[in-house]
Amino acid sequence: MSETGKARRRRRTREETEADLLAAARRLLKRDGVLAGVNLREIAAEAGVNHGQIYQYFGTRQALLRAAAADLVERQTADRDGHWELPFDERRQAMFHHRLDEPELVRLEALLALDGDDDFSPFPRFAQTRQSLERDEGEGSLPGGADVVAAHVMTAAAQMGYVIFREAYARDTGIPLEELDERAADAFAQMVAGLTTPRTP
Numbered sequence: 413m414s415e416t417g418k419a420r421r422r423r424r425t426r427e428e429t430e431a432d433l434l435a436a437a438r439r440l441l442k443r444d445g446v447l448a449g450v451n452l453r454e455i456a457a458e459a460g461v462n463h464g465q466i467y468q469y470f471g472t473r474q475a476l477l478r479a480a481a482a483d484l485v486e487r488q489t490a491d492r493d494g495h496w497e498l499p500f501d502e503r504r505q506a507m508f509h510h511r512l513d514e515p516e517l518v519r520l521e522a523l524l525a526l527d528g529d530d531d532f533s534p535f536p537r538f539a540q541t542r543q544s545l546e547r548d549e550g551e552g553s554l555p556g557g558a559d560v561v562a563a564h565v566m567t568a569a570a571q572m573g574y575v576i577f578r579e580a581y582a583r584d585t586g587i588p589l590e591e592l593d594e595r596a597a598d599a600f601a602q603m604v605a606g607l608t609t610p611r612t613p
Contacts, residue, residue: 432459437480499553501604504567518575555610
């Protein structure tokens with residue numbers, strides 16, 4: 413018997429099985445894209461587990477996708493923990509570029525939101541975000557009296573929307589995608605700069 417066969421037959425803990433299913437979902441989403449659909453049997457086969465264990469551990473397809481999205485966000489956030497200390501404009505621009513690098517995650521988040529998943533959270537670390545926003549206002553990187561939460565929400569919406577539609581925007585405008593990304597990043601930086609500038613009475 414091969415080493416792989418032995419590994420597959422070894423009884424895994426629930427935590428190991430859940431981790432294997434999430435890893436399999438991430439690999440298939442990356443390989444096939446979010447819009448190709450997610451075949452739960454294929455995820456189970458990829459993870460080397462029984463198809464029924466997906467329902468046992470996650471309950472629904474939607475719950476598995478939500479968990480996969482949350483897992484991706486957590487993994488990526490762990491790699492960028494230093495960004496919480498950046499001023500608002502730098503933090504939002506860094507997130508814009510991060511989202512450009514992870515279009516499949518953006519599409520997955522959009523699908524979960526459009527699917528009406530009440531348990532989906534677009535801001536899974538909002539308590540930490542709120543602390544950064546309050547610091548921004550206190551240190552002056554956002555003007556006093558600014559609606560800091562709305563500024564965060566609207567810049568997030570602009571990032572998400574651009575990433576979802578960027579290929580169609582490039583086709584319709586006739587601008588090569590790489591060039592459009594650069595120009596959009598510049599325009600986004602100007603939008604963020606507008607939010608960080610105090611209003612004159």
